[in-house]
Amino acid sequence: MKTHLSDIEIAQSTKLKPITEIARKLSIDDEEIECFGFTKAKISLDIFDRLADKPDGKLILVTSINPTPAGEGKSTVTVGLSQALWQDGKRSIVALREPSLGPTMGLKGGAAGGGYSQVLPMEDINLHFTGDMHAITSANNALAAFIDNHIHHGNELNIDIRRVVWKRALDLNDRALRETVIGLGGKANGFPREDGFDITVASEIMAVLCLATDLQDLKRRLASMIVAYTADQKPVTVKMLGVEGALTLLLKDALKPNLVQTVEGTPALVHGGPFANIAHGSNSLIATKMAMKLADYVVTEAGFGADLGAEKFLHIKTRAGRFTPGAVVIVATVRALKMHGGVALQDLKTSDPGAVKRGIANLAKHIETIRAFGLPYVVSVNRFVQDSEAELETVLDWCREEGHPAAACNVWEEGGKGGIELARKVVSVLHEKENRFSYLYELSDSIEEKLSKVSRVVYGAKGVKFTDKAKKQLAELEGNGLGHLPVCVAKTQYSLSDDPEKSGRPEGFFITVRELKPSAGAGFIVALTGSILTMPGLPKRPAALSMDVDENGRAKGLF
Known part of the structure; x- marks a missing residue:
């Protein structure tokens, strides 16, 4: 074993390169970056003009099976794969979402890969970073204040105060704020x-920022957001309030992608952070498209399993960006497969190839x-120290028998070196497998038809049901x-x-849509299912209880 250090100990023991050196690896000019200290920078959107005629690099999307408390390490594999491509002589960038303080302080700890x-x-990335989250929070709450101020000063738009649908926002888990009364x-x-x-x-401002193609598109999308309804049930938009310019002003710097680096000093763009179980779950469109201009291979991830992140990436983000992924990596772990096969969390240390085999049904559905989207793919079995050889071979043998390209990887412990086999298989399918990408529904389909197709094809449901409200x-x-x-779909x-x-x-289940919400600025309809919440709560023992700072100002306990 290479190390027993924690993620934060590995991070703090790594000597970081100046961010200007990382920028030079990508042939980014000095005047095209705005440095935040020595290790972070924002990249100017003007770079698109200089690189307009440069061909796009190949895009690799990383997704996974349904997550479990046992862990899948999707972000770790995403980072490790990009590092492996560099080690194998390929010019690569990893493009990730920014972590939210909610899960960071709540359940997960850090969210920037691992090992x-x-x-x-x-x-920095896990906490305040370059201030993007704060800018989005400020814009969101400024809009809320503008709405209430408009009502207070005469309500010229005839807003029904019972149908103000725009909520305030906070980047923390706080269940006490889910339902409030204001104006007392x-x-x-x-x-x-x-x-x-x-x-x-x-x-919705997070989703808007992450799907905007440039500053003017950002303003147009902000203007289209529906914030309330009139007494005669007509939608009230930001444009009707006349504040889209002010919101754009608050967000103009947050729209620029953030350049950082991996443990191995390879380039990374970390920008935007919509949740995949609530919103569309992928980093900003601008960062992805910029990365495709700067590198030959771009490795990005979509949140959670393929039923959430990948489906939304493929139906929403690719439509907005007008691009097609070259290949997909589907991450699975022996531990998670055992849980899907019925093993309790406390019993995962015991080798159980039979449970792995039962749990493979979940992996099979995501494949x-x-x-169904017509994309080439590779299964990545992310290795944990406790995995037995028999369990690993159970997964790999099944993949070979079913004709699924697959590779074990150990990027947490070995970095890029542990992902070389995976990297080579991904490059192979990129160039050798036919890409027949197509959508599972057309935009001309009704909302009900779209939800039905996603439910049946992606989730394996018998169909979709709607509450009377929906x-x-x-x-x-x-x-x-x-x-x-x-x-x-919020699921x-x-x-x-x-x-x-x-x-x-x-099998044999229906998806029940309890509520439908328009995100007209982001450009999609949110369908709330089950008991999904847009303001999570903290667990009984939040991750924050293990966090501290030493006498030298160094973070402790951040995963």
Whole structure:
């Protein structure tokens, strides 16, 4: 074993290169970056003009099976694969989302990869970074203030205060803020009404920033956001309030991608962070397209399993960006497969190839989904120290028998070296396998048809059901001319179904849509299913309890 150090100890023991040196690896000019200290920088959007005629690099999308508490290491594999490509002589960039303080302080700890396959400086990335999250939170809450101020000063737009749908936001898990009452204290404080908070990464402004193609597109999308409805049930947009310019001003620097580096000193873009179980779950479109201009291979990830992140990446992000991924990597671990096969978390240390074999049904479904999109793929078995050879071979033998390209990788412990086999297989399928990418639904399909196709093909459901509330909203959305938008299903990440307790590959179930919300600026319809929340709560023992800072100001306990 290479090390017993924790992720943060590995990160803090790594000597970082000046960010200007990382920029030079990509032939980025000095005037095209704005440095944040010595290890972080924002890249000017003007670089697109200089690189307009340069061919795009190949895009590799990393997804996974449904996550479990046992861990899959999708971000770690994403970083490690990019490092492996560099080690194998390929010019590569990894493009990741920015972590949210909610999960960082709540359940997960750090979220920048792991071991010797991390993006650095991980303490900064996991906490305040370059201020993007704060800018999005400020823009979100400024808009909320503009709405209430408009109502207070005469309500010229005739907003129904019972139908203000724009919530305030905070980038922390705080269940007490899910439902609130504001405007108490008399006439000077506005009109009392029910309100609430979303976590910042669930704000539509986060999705808008991550799907905008440039500054003017950002302003156009912000202007299109629906914030309330009038007394006669007509939508009220940001443009009607006249504040899209102010919001764009708050976000103009946050729109620029952030350049950092991996443990091995290879380039990384970390930008934007919409949740995949609530929003579309991938880093910014601008960062992805910029990376494709700067490198021959771009490795990016979509949040959670292929039923959430990959489906939304392929139906929403590729449509907005007008590009096609070259190949998909589907990450699985022996530990997670055992849990999908019925093994309890506390029993995972015991070798159980039979449970692995049972759990492979979950992996098989995600492979089917990627094949339904017509994309080449490779299965990556992310190795953990406790995995037995018999368990690993169970997965790899099944892949060989079924004709699925596969490779074991050990990038947490070995960095890029541990992903060389995976990198070579990915490059092979990129260049040798036919790419027949197509969407599972057309934008001309009705909202109901889109949700039905995703539910049946991606989740394996018998179909989709709508609550009475959702049925009314369905008619309203179609009536307001929004039926042409793609759908974004807010669903539990732990199951293919909308019930987190149904692991493996459940059958015979229906997806129940309880509510439909337009994200007209982002350009999709959100379908809320199950008990999914847009403001999570903290666990009984938050990860924050293990965090501290030493006398020299160095972070401790951040994963």
